[in-house]
Amino acid sequence: MRQRSLFRLAACAALALCTGATTVQALQVTDDQGVRLTLPKAPQRIVSLLPALTETVCALGQCQRLVGVDRYSNFPESVKKLPQVGGGLDPNIEAIVALHPDLVLAALSSRSATRLLSLGIPVFALEPKTHADVQRAIAKLSQLLEIADGQKLWREIDAGVEVAARSLPASVRGTRVYFEVNRGPFGAGEASFIGETLTRLGVKNILPARLGPFPQINPELVVRENPDLILVGESNLEGMEQRPGWSRIRAIREHHVCVFTPTQSDVLVRPGPRLAVAARIMAQCMSDQAPRAKGLPQ
Amino acid sequence: MNVTRTGGLLAWAALVCAAVVVLGLCIGSAGFENTVGALLGPPNAERAMAQQIVWDIRLPRTLGALAAGALLGLAGALAQGLFRNPLADPYLLGSASGASLGVALALASMGSAGMLGSSVVNEASVAASVFSSSVWVRLGLTGAAFAGAVLAVMLTLSLARGVQHTLRLLLAGVIVGVVLGAVTSLVLLFSPDSLQAMQSFLLGSTSFIGWTSCLLMAVVWLLCALAAWTLARVLDGLSLGEATAQSLGLPIGPLRAALVAVLALATGTAVAQTGLIAFVGLAAPHLVRAMARVPHRQLMWLSSAMGAVLLGGADLLARWLIAPQELPVGVLTAVLGGLYLLWLMHRGSGSLGGLRT
Numbered sequence: 001m002r003q004r005s006l007f008r009l010a011a012c013a014a015l016a017l018c019t020g021a022t023t024v025q026a027l028q029v030t031d032d033q034g035v036r037l038t039l040p041k042a043p044q045r046i047v048s049l050l051p052a053l054t055e056t057v058c059a060l061g062q063c064q065r066l067v068g069v070d071r072y073s074n075f076p077e078s079v080k081k082l083p084q085v086g087g088g089l090d091p092n093i094e095a096i097v098a099l100h101p102d103l104v105l106a107a108l109s110s111r112s113a114t115r116l117l118s119l120g121i122p123v124f125a126l127e128p129k130t131h132a133d134v135q136r137a138i139a140k141l142s143q144l145l146e147i148a149d150g151q152k153l154w155r156e157i158d159a160g161v162e163v164a165a166r167s168l169p170a171s172v173r174g175t176r177v178y179f180e181v182n183r184g185p186f187g188a189g190e191a192s193f194i195g196e197t198l199t200r201l202g203v204k205n206i207l208p209a210r211l212g213p214f215p216q217i218n219p220e221l222v223v224r225e226n227p228d229l230i231l232v233g234e235s236n237l238e239g240m241e242q243r244p245g246w247s248r249i250r251a252i253r254e255h256h257v258c259v260f261t262p263t264q265s266d267v268l269v270r271p272g273p274r275l276a277v278a279a280r281i282m283a284q285c286m287s288d289q290a291p292r293a294k295g296l297p298q
Numbered sequence: 299m300n301v302t303r304t305g306g307l308l309a310w311a312a313l314v315c316a317a318v319v320v321l322g323l324c325i326g327s328a329g330f331e332n333t334v335g336a337l338l339g340p341p342n343a344e345r346a347m348a349q350q351i352v353w354d355i356r357l358p359r360t361l362g363a364l365a366a367g368a369l370l371g372l373a374g375a376l377a378q379g380l381f382r383n384p385l386a387d388p389y390l391l392g393s394a395s396g397a398s399l400g401v402a403l404a405l406a407s408m409g410s411a412g413m414l415g416s417s418v419v420n421e422a423s424v425a426a427s428v429f430s431s432s433v434w435v436r437l438g439l440t441g442a443a444f445a446g447a448v449l450a451v452m453l454t455l456s457l458a459r460g461v462q463h464t465l466r467l468l469l470a471g472v473i474v475g476v477v478l479g480a481v482t483s484l485v486l487l488f489s490p491d492s493l494q495a496m497q498s499f500l501l502g503s504t505s506f507i508g509w510t511s512c513l514l515m516a517v518v519w520l521l522c523a524l525a526a527w528t529l530a531r532v533l534d535g536l537s538l539g540e541a542t543a544q545s546l547g548l549p550i551g552p553l554r555a556a557l558v559a560v561l562a563l564a565t566g567t568a569v570a571q572t573g574l575i576a577f578v579g580l581a582a583p584h585l586v587r588a589m590a591r592v593p594h595r596q597l598m599w600l601s602s603a604m605g606a607v608l609l610g611g612a613d614l615l616a617r618w619l620i621a622p623q624e625l626p627v628g629v630l631t632a633v634l635g636g637l638y639l640l641w642l643m644h645r646g647s648g649s650l651g652g653l654r655t
Binding site: 217220 | 326327351354355358432435505506508623624
């Protein structure tokens with residue numbers, strides 16, 4: 001008995017020495033949780049548990065390294081063919097293990113991380129919530145995937161947002177907008193990535209940054225702030241005019257409402273590499289829907 | 299028994315309700331503000347805005363919270379009298395869970411019907427949101443909640459094989475509540491479109507109560523209270539024990555069925571408009587009993603008034619504390635009602651508001 005455990009100890013020590021030797025050229029990246037991840041080589045079999053991270057891996061041109069995704073990842077088209085391993089909050093650990101990944105990308109809030117780590121699967125936790133987070137996620141993932149110029153992708157995204165902002169007619173600037181995320185009602189505040197995009201587009205969000213990124217608000221606030229334009233997903237539009245008092249909001253009275261299809265909403269609510277696409281969708285709709293000649297003498 | 303005491307308490311409750319209404323007009327997304335001044339001020343944009351906010355939003359919301367509280371208080375008094383059990387409330391009998399399952403099923407079926415693509419169905423589904431103010435949607439949801447509540451109470455009663463055995467009744471109620479709650483979650487899981495709206499609804503929300511919901515609740519409350527008032531004799535009889543009640547010549551069976559229906563209607567109507575609001579139904583009758591020992595006939599009115607005060611107050615705090623953001627009102631009722639009940643328990647010696655525990 002004692003001999004066997006001694007033998008095991010020796011084996012462990014040998015293993016530790018070996019891995020120690022390889023870490024010399026190993027890859028070391030720190031994730032958003034502050035955990036320093038050490039990998040012997042760039043991961044080739046990745047499971048992503050967050051749509052925004054799936055999209056980032058693909059935008060870096062490394063889609064072929066994904067072997068599994070969560071059930072909400074649906075872009076680009078090719079990831080729909082990959083095995084699904086549950087959702088970010090309720091991942092199927094067994095299904096993940098069965099895919100033999102050498103890296104799992106997860107949100108900070110995912111409870112799966114500890115379980116996966118104890119099973120010997122490295123987990124890299126990232127939780128993009130703002131534009132800066134998206135930039136950082138791109139930087140870290142390109143480091144991890146050993147992509148030479150990862151920041152090129154961010155520069156393209158940033159330029160795309162800028163183009164969208166410039167495409168807006170001057171009359172739209174300063175339009176006061178309300179972006180409803182869901183019927184709670186939860187809105188997108190200035191502090192959220194959606195709010196940041198709106199600010200870049202030059203419109204005024206009625207939900208100031210101090211309320212936090214996605215506050216649940218008193219519906220009366222929207223009536224009081226009386227936005228010129230409301231942005232909302234198709235599935236949340238139903239019955240909006242019938243909410244108590246809402247029929248008199250300028251945006252609703254004058255039909256200045258941007259309604260996004262479910263596909264568009266997917267793009268808008270993901271803090272990933274499609275930020276520029278999202279900015280373009282919002283800009284396009286706002287230049288069509290926003291009240292014209294605002295504040296100009298008739 | 300003590301008519302002047304009852305009258306005094308009712309007057310007190312009416313006074314508090316009036317205060318809640320006045321405060322309710324002044325408290326909103328800007329915290330406390332003097333809307334009355336703006337209403338009486340010069341006719342400008344500010345006055346139009348104040349008029350709209352007070353008339354379309356705050357008044358129906360405040361009155362609606364009072365009406366929903368009254369419904370829950372009434373349901374609680376009925377449940378406790380009917381089952382001779384101080385722990386009985388719309389929650390413990392499963393009727394609230396049944397009602398919310400009814401609402402979830404109605405929404406899910408309306409949602410999937412909308413996907414069929416026929417224009418008629420589409421039109422119906424356009425307004426089929428849990429926060430919709432359309433009369434038909436509200437009536438439909440209320441009907442679904444009522445049916446769910448009745449079925450859940452029936453299920454609890456049949457599982458408990460009658461009301462005689464208190465422990466069995468409570469266990470059956472808890473089981474039915476948990477199982478139906480799980481089924482509700484399952485239904486929501488399969489209709490992700492309504493998931494988020496339903497979730498905030500299930501936490502209890504008074505924020506979208508419009509005039510339609512408000513009127514609906516007021517009318518149903520009046521009907522239920524009148525019915526309960528007429529049938530209250532049975533409850534007094536029952537409180538002396540089943541055998542005594544029977545020897546008094548009361549037709550226990552049918553009357554009890556009628557009271558269960560009233561209980562389910564009151565719970566269902568409240569749940570269909572405001573979601574699951576905890577503790578009001580349980581706490582209201584106890585608070586009344588702590589202040590006065592009254593026969594059921596008067597308890598019905600007093601408990602309604604107390605429920606109205608509780609939920610009305612909670613609604614005020616929900617929109618005031620972190621304005622312009624909102625707290626879920628159900629969380630507040632649980633905290634307020636729970637704390638008060640605890641205080642009552644420790645103040646009295648082993649009795650909770652006049653009922654032995």
